Amino acid sequence: MFTTSPDALIERLLWRYAVKKFDPAKKIPEASWAALERAMVLAPSSYGLQPWRFVVVTTPAVRARLREASWGQPQITDASHLVVFARKVEVTVADVDAYVRRIAEVRAVPGQSLDEYRGMMTRSVGAPAGLPGGSMETWTRSQVYIALGVFLTSAAMLGIDACPMEGFVPAPYDEILGLRAQGFAAVVVATAGYRGADDALASMPKVRARHEDVVRRV
Amino acid sequence: MFTTSPDALIERLLWRYAVKKFDPAKKIPEASWAALERAMVLAPSSYGLQPWRFVVVTTPAVRARLREASWGQPQITDASHLVVFARKVEVTVADVDAYVRRIAEVRAVPGQSLDEYRGMMTRSVGAPAGLPGGSMETWTRSQVYIALGVFLTSAAMLGIDACPMEGFVPAPYDEILGLRAQGFAAVVVATAGYRGADDALASMPKVRARHEDVVRRV
Numbered sequence: 001m002f003t004t005s006p007d008a009l010i011e012r013l014l015w016r017y018a019v020k021k022f023d024p025a026k027k028i029p030e031a032s033w034a035a036l037e038r039a040m041v042l043a044p045s046s047y048g049l050q051p052w053r054f055v056v057v058t059t060p061a062v063r064a065r066l067r068e069a070s071w072g073q074p075q076i077t078d079a080s081h082l083v084v085f086a087r088k089v090e091v092t093v094a095d096v097d098a099y100v101r102r103i104a105e106v107r108a109v110p111g112q113s114l115d116e117y118r119g120m121m122t123r124s125v126g127a128p129a130g131l132p133g134g135s136m137e138t139w140t141r142s143q144v145y146i147a148l149g150v151f152l153t154s155a156a157m158l159g160i161d162a163c164p165m166e167g168f169v170p171a172p173y174d175e176i177l178g179l180r181a182q183g184f185a186a187v188v189v190a191t192a193g194y195r196g197a198d199d200a201l202a203s204m205p206k207v208r209a210r211h212e213d214v215v216r217r218v
Numbered sequence: 219m220f221t222t223s224p225d226a227l228i229e230r231l232l233w234r235y236a237v238k239k240f241d242p243a244k245k246i247p248e249a250s251w252a253a254l255e256r257a258m259v260l261a262p263s264s265y266g267l268q269p270w271r272f273v274v275v276t277t278p279a280v281r282a283r284l285r286e287a288s289w290g291q292p293q294i295t296d297a298s299h300l301v302v303f304a305r306k307v308e309v310t311v312a313d314v315d316a317y318v319r320r321i322a323e324v325r326a327v328p329g330q331s332l333d334e335y336r337g338m339m340t341r342s343v344g345a346p347a348g349l350p351g352g353s354m355e356t357w358t359r360s361q362v363y364i365a366l367g368v369f370l371t372s373a374a375m376l377g378i379d380a381c382p383m384e385g386f387v388p389a390p391y392d393e394i395l396g397l398r399a400q401g402f403a404a405v406v407v408a409t410a411g412y413r414g415a416d417d418a419l420a421s422m423p424k425v426r427a428r429h430e431d432v433v434r435r436v
Contacts, residue, residue: 001229001233001377002223002226002229003375003376003377004222004230004375004376005220005376006249006250006252006253006376007220007253008220009253009257009372009375009376010253010256010257011219012220012221013256013257013260013368013372014260016262018262018266032224035224035225035227035228037429037433038228038231038429039228039231039371040432040433041426041427041433042228042231042232042424043367044234044236044370044382046384048425048426050426050432052432053432053433053434054432054433055433055434055436056433056435056436057435058436059436062436099425099427102425102427103425106423106424106425132384132388132405132406133355133356133359137351137356138355138356138359141351141360142359142360142363143363145360145361145363145364145367146363146364146366146367147367148363148364148367149261149363149364149366149367149369149370149371150367151367152364152367152368153257153368153371153372154231154371157221157222157227157371157375158221158222158223158224158227159219159221164262164364166350170350187350187360188350188360204325206260206324207320207321207324208260208268209259209268209317211255211256211259214258214259214268214270215255215258215259215271215272215273216271216272216273216274217273217274217276218273218274218275218280218395
């Protein structure tokens with residue numbers, strides 16, 4: 001059990017902020033990046049269906065094009081790493097079946113033992129208006145944001161800076177990364193690396209609403 | 219710097235799972251719960267607007283009613299703690315202004331220095347069709363899922379079990395917790411505590427898609 005103390009957790013979450021200027025010379029060590037990729041893969045999702053894909057963009061020319069589709073924001077090219085979090089556009093019965101086969105394989109159980117679970121999932125994806133949020137897109141989009149939250153918290157725990165970014169134009173992202181052709185669509189971006197010494201935001205106090213305005217007890 | 223090692227992070231994320239049966243006798247220590255509440259408050263959100271509220275339900279009678287609105291799932295009453303993650307139904311210019319005042323206060327800067335930032339936010343919330351996801355609801359809902367991801371990762375780091383739950387009927391939740399009257403709506407639930415010795419799922423291998431099917435490099 002490698003647990004963290006409550007104080008250490010809060011120290012990490014206070015340390016993190018949305019980096020505006022990364023140090024372009026500092027790269028995330030390989031072992032740390034591998035853990036962050038794994039953290040995304042291990043993120044929870046509704047039913048465990050993982051209706052997502054995480055595209056790690058390393059090719060500088062591709063990152064330059066994505067920056068153009070991101071209002072020129074420098075993090076897109078200057079951060080050590082860039083991940084595009086994409087949702088699966090349609091979650092189908094075939095996806096459910098593939099997932100059920102995967103459960104049966106990993107847990108070494110007969111597929112039939114999962115019939116009830118399969119039924120729940122197929123009913124859910126077969127009636128998207130009944131999904132939380134009322135549509136397939138809203139539902140899968142929400143799941144992707146869980147993975148984003150896991151990624152950002154994991155990075156902070158490792159002492160790696162990050163910046164979540166919604167400020168980009170999805171259509172060119174989908175085009176540049178060939179996502180639509182594979183049944184995916186860009187939802188949100190995270191850049192990761194190390195804050196630049198010249199990022200004025202690094203030293204500013206974090207702004208949050210008062211605890212009692214956000215957390216209520218019933 | 220209380221950073222975690224890559225191995226420790228992964229050990230924690232492998233340890234966590236969506237608990238089906240909590241040990242109803244085991245309660246989360248006060249300091250740990252305080253840290254988890256603070257982790258939610260510190261979660262990042264678009265522009266830092268925090269369009270959310272976190273309702274910690276402690277009253278047993280209220281939890282019993284919520285369980286009825288959650289297909290009877292036992293985690294709702296048996297977990298040490300229950301949080302309902304709610305979205306703000308409408309984010310208005312008044313919310314933006316309150317946030318700008320809060321930034322000015324916390325950072326001790328003149329409000330006018332934030333005019334450009336304020337303009338970006340008011341344009342965003344004033345044209346919800348242009349928000350990521352195309353509507354106010356989808357956008358605020360997504361932000362709430364970031365907080366959920368932060369909460370679940372934070373709990374795992376502290377060695378506290380949790381179960382994220384979408385399986386509930388939102389309307390009675392809003393009614394029971396008086397959320398709508400305050401301009402909020404229930405989005406997703408997290409229960410937290412300690413896994414029961416009789417939770418068969420605890421010992422089952424975690425099922426995830428193959429790394430190479432989920433993480434792509436470009």
